[in-house]
Amino acid sequence: MKLLHTLLVGTALTLAVPALAQTHDHEAMGHDMSQMESKNSDAKSMDMGGGHDEMTMQNAVKFTLSPDGNIQAGKTTKVTAKLTLLEDGSVLGERELKEAHTRKLHLLVVDPTLTDYHHIHPTPMANGEWSFDFTPLKNGQYRVWADVIPVATGKQEYIVADIGMPSKEKATIDQSTAMTSTVDGYTFTLALEGEPKAGAAVMGNVTVTKDGKPFTQLEPVMGAFAHVVGFTEDYKSVLHIHPMGKEPTSDAERGGPKLEFHIEPEKAGFVKLFAQVRIDGKDVFAPFGITVK
Numbered sequence: 001m002k003l004l005h006t007l008l009v010g011t012a013l014t015l016a017v018p019a020l021a022q023t024h025d026h027e028a029m030g031h032d033m034s035q036m037e038s039k040n041s042d043a044k045s046m047d048m049g050g051g052h053d054e055m056t057m058q059n060a061v062k063f064t065l066s067p068d069g070n071i072q073a074g075k076t077t078k079v080t081a082k083l084t085l086l087e088d089g090s091v092l093g094e095r096e097l098k099e100a101h102t103r104k105l106h107l108l109v110v111d112p113t114l115t116d117y118h119h120i121h122p123t124p125m126a127n128g129e130w131s132f133d134f135t136p137l138k139n140g141q142y143r144v145w146a147d148v149i150p151v152a153t154g155k156q157e158y159i160v161a162d163i164g165m166p167s168k169e170k171a172t173i174d175q176s177t178a179m180t181s182t183v184d185g186y187t188f189t190l191a192l193e194g195e196p197k198a199g200a201a202v203m204g205n206v207t208v209t210k211d212g213k214p215f216t217q218l219e220p221v222m223g224a225f226a227h228v229v230g231f232t233e234d235y236k237s238v239l240h241i242h243p244m245g246k247e248p249t250s251d252a253e254r255g256g257p258k259l260e261f262h263i264e265p266e267k268a269g270f271v272k273l274f275a276q277v278r279i280d281g282k283d284v285f286a287p288f289g290i291t292v293k
């Protein structure tokens, strides 16, 4: 059985209040390489009218999203992402970003109800901008966290931007605890070795089964057998929980059924978690709900 050690790479991005942002690294088993630093965040959201949204954080990077058209449920829209260094306005293209988990740019996208999660890797364009296709399951606005490490700063940061027209109805988050979920016939069971508390680490694991039997054919995805991401109920923070320790050394390697990680939530409240694995060449996202005391 292959155990996966995942390090919580907690990151809090807030739009209007001071937040903690944590950088991450994954390394040899058991080494916690995370660093923390305080950041003040300030963001502004612009109306979608011109097909353009942006938020500027007091980070090193500015992130702008420009959809090609209206963001609509079931419709694929081409979106251009632009990352620039705030300091000098220089564009952060492929060469200006460091690779993390096999990619230069990771986008974590979710709707305000925290149910429709997308993990997207945009394609670099010749002008230094990035392009991706987005097909939401829902109408309304989506929030996008860009996970980047600029070569210039060497620091990982999450920058946030919204796309789509905000819905008039208030989004409701289902805050029920969900320790198991079934997707495409695979059952994912989350177990925590203790009560999750703000500021404290707790070990967790996800076990994958199919037809009641342990599933051991998880394929490598972004250099690991699982990636776990969490979104807090205030819709302001993402907990990026990345694998540590033994990682697949080739695409031919297979993992499962048990995937281990640490969770170290920064604040109390509901957290929606998604475990991302790859099965038969397809990414599968298993949702869970936990409440942090």
Ligand SMILES: [Cu+2]
Pocket (backbone or CB within 6 Å): 103, 105, 106, 107, 119, 120, 121, 222
């Ligand atoms: Cu990614």
